Amino acid sequence: xxxxxxxxxxxxxxxxxxxxxxxxxxxxxxxxxxxxxxxxxxxxxxxxxxxxxxxxxxxxxxxxxxxxxxxxxxxxxxxxxxxxxxxxx
Numbered sequence: 001x002x003x004x005x006x007x008x009x010x011x012x013x014x015x016x017x018x019x020x021x022x023x024x025x026x027x028x029x030x031x032x033x034x035x036x037x038x039x040x041x042x043x044x045x046x047x048x049x050x051x052x053x054x055x056x057x058x059x060x061x062x063x064x065x066x067x068x069x070x071x072x073x074x075x076x077x078x079x080x081x082x083x084x085x086x087x088x089x
Contacts, residue, residue: 007034009046015039016046 007015015034019025025036034042048056 012042013046016042019043020047 015028015032016039018028019039023031025039028034028039029036045060046058048058049062050056
């Protein structure tokens with residue numbers, strides 16, 4: 001496989017699962033042609049975390065939630081400013 005080939009999300013997730021099940025980076029590279037740098041990036045994006053009995057979330061989803069949380073916090077600060085101003089006058 002070429003190093004500049006675009007892989008599907010499903011392929012990337014499959015490779016990450018292989019890595020988590022014990023295949024080494026070198027084995028994955030030899031068998032699938034995936035570079036260590038790409039594998040590292042995919043592991044960060046697609047590794048899953050079980051947060052309760054029925055919910056699994058990926059690192060990519062966590063990043064999205066963090067971004068949304070930051071936006072909401074910023075909006076909250078903006079909305080509080082007029083309220084604080086009116087309390088002081």
